[in-house]
Amino acid sequence: MKHALLIVCAAGLLAACAGGGNSRYAMQHDSAPDDDFDASRIPDAVPRVEPRSRYGNPDSYVVNGRRYYVKSSSQGYVERGHASWYGKKFHGHRTSSGETYDMYAMTAAHKSLPLPTYAEVTNLENGKKIIVKVNDRGPFHPGRIIDLSYAAAKKLGMTGKGTAPVQVRAIDPRQPARPMQVKQQGTSSRYIAARMGRQVPEKSADTAQPAPASSYTNSEIFIQVGAFSSRDNAEQLRTRLDRQFNNLNVAAAFHDDTRLYRVRIGPLASREQADRLIERIILNGLGQPRLIID
Structure with a gap:
């Protein structure tokens, strides 16, 4: 797993960031934290209006030879796919937004949502929901739509399997209690x-409800x-x-x-x-x- 914090950098950090993960991280492989904890006691992220990150929102960026395009807005975003998580290897390092990654915080990484974006993530296997702050780029593994912090993944009940089918829905911080009235991608x-x-008629899924x-x-x-x-x-x-x-x-x-x-x-x-x-x-x-x- 490799995050865009390796390639989306201020000009002064470009040389260090472009060098890859071998010199940047002390660990070769990611892992869970050494200590166990009760993730249910960690409060969800609280949506609030924030300025866009200066460094985390280029028009596009390239990872592993593939170009990704950053959305101009999170308005109306809702998607289903698979979530993964990242943990100890990245703990304490700078994210693409410039914030420090904390594996015990309710945050996430996304390839194209503007930074920051607040999102509701629903585990479609057990119905659990969380709210996270998207402040990083990733995951760049095929078929994954969001990378959760370890705490967020644990609270969602997916750390044992490593991945889970989820629905991700962007939250309007001006009206955080009101779901965005949108159609799920691929409907109508x-x-x-x-x-x-x-x-051939496509299967209907005109509701954004989990x-x-x-x-x-x-x-x-x-x-x-x-x-x-x-x-x-x-x-x-x-x-x-x-x-x-x-x-x-x-x-x-x-x-x-x-x-x-x-x-x-x-x-x-x-x-x-x-x-x-x-x-x-x-x-x-x-x-x-x-x-x-x-």
Whole structure:
């Protein structure tokens, strides 16, 4: 796991940050803290209006050869995917926002949300919810959408497994008690099954309310590889993927809300299968894959 604090730096720190993780961290591998503690006693982050970080919000940045784009606003953001956590290796080091990482605080890392952003994270396996302050960049492991501090992950009940399916919803600090009235990504859309020349309705998920723990078992897992305003471009990518993965369903999805054609593979049998396919897609330079759970 490598965070953008290694590459998003003030000019004076660029040389030190660009050198990689070997000289920056005393530990080679991450781990949980040595002492056990009751995470339920740690209060959630309290949303408040703050200025944007001077160093944590470039227009874009590159990690491991891939470019990431920072959102201009967190307004309306809600997404489902998988969360991971980071702990002792990074404790006490500077985050991408300039704050010091504290594995006992309720914070998180995200690839594209502006820093800082406050977000509600729901564990879709057990229904637990927390509120965190997003003040760092990451995770850069395929298929993960958020990296939680160890305390946040422990409070969410996911440290034993290491990852968990979650919903992440940005909170408006001006109205922290009021959920943003938004649609979950991937809703109000229709799939165009290009190879069959017919429309396939997408499973409806028009609510931003967290699903109960049991619903994740019945959810469908997809990999989104690209999004295009042009159907021709979407079809070209679909054709390339179809050749590479000819035993899987590859479709160009047109979304009414964004007016984009999104190219997806799936539904897939398991998260493990999705992770393996994401690695293959990246290695073959076929797109920018993301794990999608509907």
